[in-house]
Amino acid sequence: MLTITNLHASAGSKEILKGISLTVKAGEVHAIMGPNGSGKSTLAQVIAGHPGYDVTSGSIEYEGQDLLELDAEERAQQGVFLAFQYPVEIPGVTNAYFLRAAYNEIRKAHGEEEADPIEFLDIMEEKLKLVEMDASMMQRSVNAGFSGGEKKRNEILQMAVLAPKLAVLDETDSGLDIDALRIVAEGVNKLKRPTNATIVVTHYQRLLNYIIPDHVHVLAGGKIVKSGGKELAHELEAKGYDWLLEPAGV
């Protein structure tokens, strides 16, 4: 589904990603772990098409197309989803309106008819249950005045509605209490299909107690310094990151 080859990316004159290669197949869950400042979030943003980063070399192939050729909105329309580490507030625009606009853009891109507000209400009802959100949340402005946990749940709600092929969760566990963490993780698990894939970016191992990854990668200094199975996450939990950094020359 996704093949990243020797990806280099920088913000301004500062190189952040220094040669990332990663292959993600349909049905898989990959965890990207690593210390702060290692480039995890940058990788997530580059996949989503954030204009603040320049890809200086390397490639990203997604579903047989050159992802880097697509604008951020085209990537979203093609099924790439980024759950934001810091979801953005849009005052005055209801959650329901925003989500329906997004849903319809994706439908339009696939030549399907747009859903009217009534149809959309039905779609929402089922998805709200998945993240244990009250329907009243839909009438509030997008993320405005939401608690940290509500924002993250809202991201997963969007993911549930937009049904992406490739979901990238950027530090979705940060700032969550244990209940919110469980709800978010269960949401992600219920959305797992053999036809879609998830990349979970996280600093801590605890989210991976709920979302079991097939592959774990450790990112440090803009490179993947180690890859392994789910047991690697436990090893990191026990030993920290330092033992990996020095041999990798970071």
Added chain:
Amino acid sequence: MSSSIEALVNKEYAYGFVTDVESDTIPVGLTEDTVRLISAKKNEPQWLLDWRLKAFRRWQSMTEPHWSNVSYPPIDYQAQTYYSAPKSVKPLQSLADVDPELLKTYEKLGISLTEQKRLNGIAVDAIFDSVSVGTTMKTELEKVGVIFCSFGEAVQHHPELVQKYLGSVVPYSDNFFAALNSAVFSDGSFVYVPKGVKCPLELSTYFRINAANTGQFERTLIVADEGASVSYLEGCTAPKRDENQLHAAVVEIIALDRSSVKYSTVQNWYAGDKNGVGGIYNFVTKRGKAMTDAKISWTQVETGSAITWKYPSVILQGDNSVGEFYSVAVVNGMQQADTGTKMIHIGRNTKSTIISKGISAGKGQNSYRGQVKVLPKAEGARNYTQCDSMLIGNACGAHTFPYIEIANNTATLEHEASTSKIGEDQIFYCKARGLNAEHAISLIVAGFCKEVFKELPMEFALEAQQLLGISLEGSVG
């Protein structure tokens, strides 16, 4: 790279076409003879001519005000034409008599003067250059006693009402532009809603400047008698021309006891090109007087004009009267707007609300200027002011000039203000959900303006939202 906020090419102004009609245009220049000529062309009674002449003489003694936060080259008032009328407009018996070219013009503008408007429950008066070319739905309105016609017709058929109320809220001596308007105004709309009548239709006037080098000076007078209520909307467009054109209108509202008047404006005069060439200079005086238990509500969406100078105000004369001002003002390109309101609390327990949303893009400069004045007898007066500015890009400006004068210590005033910038992060968030940049901007801006849009009549809220999208199109790359 990180700055996707960069101007692209602006979308063409869709209303910039010129209609080819033969016009009866008087020579350029402004003297007492010009005033007499206009009055004669309109077959006016002596008292009105006298009033115009007094205004003209007063105007000659006044100087153009320059306290506002806008700049423009000097206006040569002798180089303007003060009256232009499509030739075919003879006294109209029905819309069938209207020049088809004019009807086509309004169709192009999306304003239908023909029968289908009936379905929407809206009566329309269309003002083309200096004269009214037709008012729809008259019979429906006459059934309930509502008078809705051009100002000129009102002078002919209801002179006692015009004489009683003209200048009663905005005297001819009020300010430079109001004096000029009083001297040379050519047409406009007149509304009278009798005692206890709720006007069954939305009333709408559509103003169109067509002729070149011609100023438009319309005058609107709305009278809601005791216990009456009416909702009125005006829309404005003009062709694209390289010269600046002058528009100096006056609107007066009289809301008698227990009446309610809602006045909405969607102003989309030609704004000039992106280098600031051409566009309308819009100097407008709008004011209402609210008597006991009456309410006047102004809602404006200002997206056009090279320069906007406009402060729709309410004199809260009667006890318990209510004044409201809801405004969205957008500047893009080289546009300048200095707009706001005045709320003058005279009666007891008077209440006013001001919600102003300013959006600045391109090299536009947007100023909110507002005055809240509480006079000594205005026991228990209340005002709430909220003044929000949004910036798009780095070359625009937002300015706020609130003035507060309180002479009664029982008054309660609240003032909130905010300035925000449409951020890259908001746009990227929308894009990451599949919305393109323009969709994102219009969504973010619509959210910002929501409190004002919800005050517009349903029919026009959508139009305003689309207009806003068009005005800002190209402001973000």
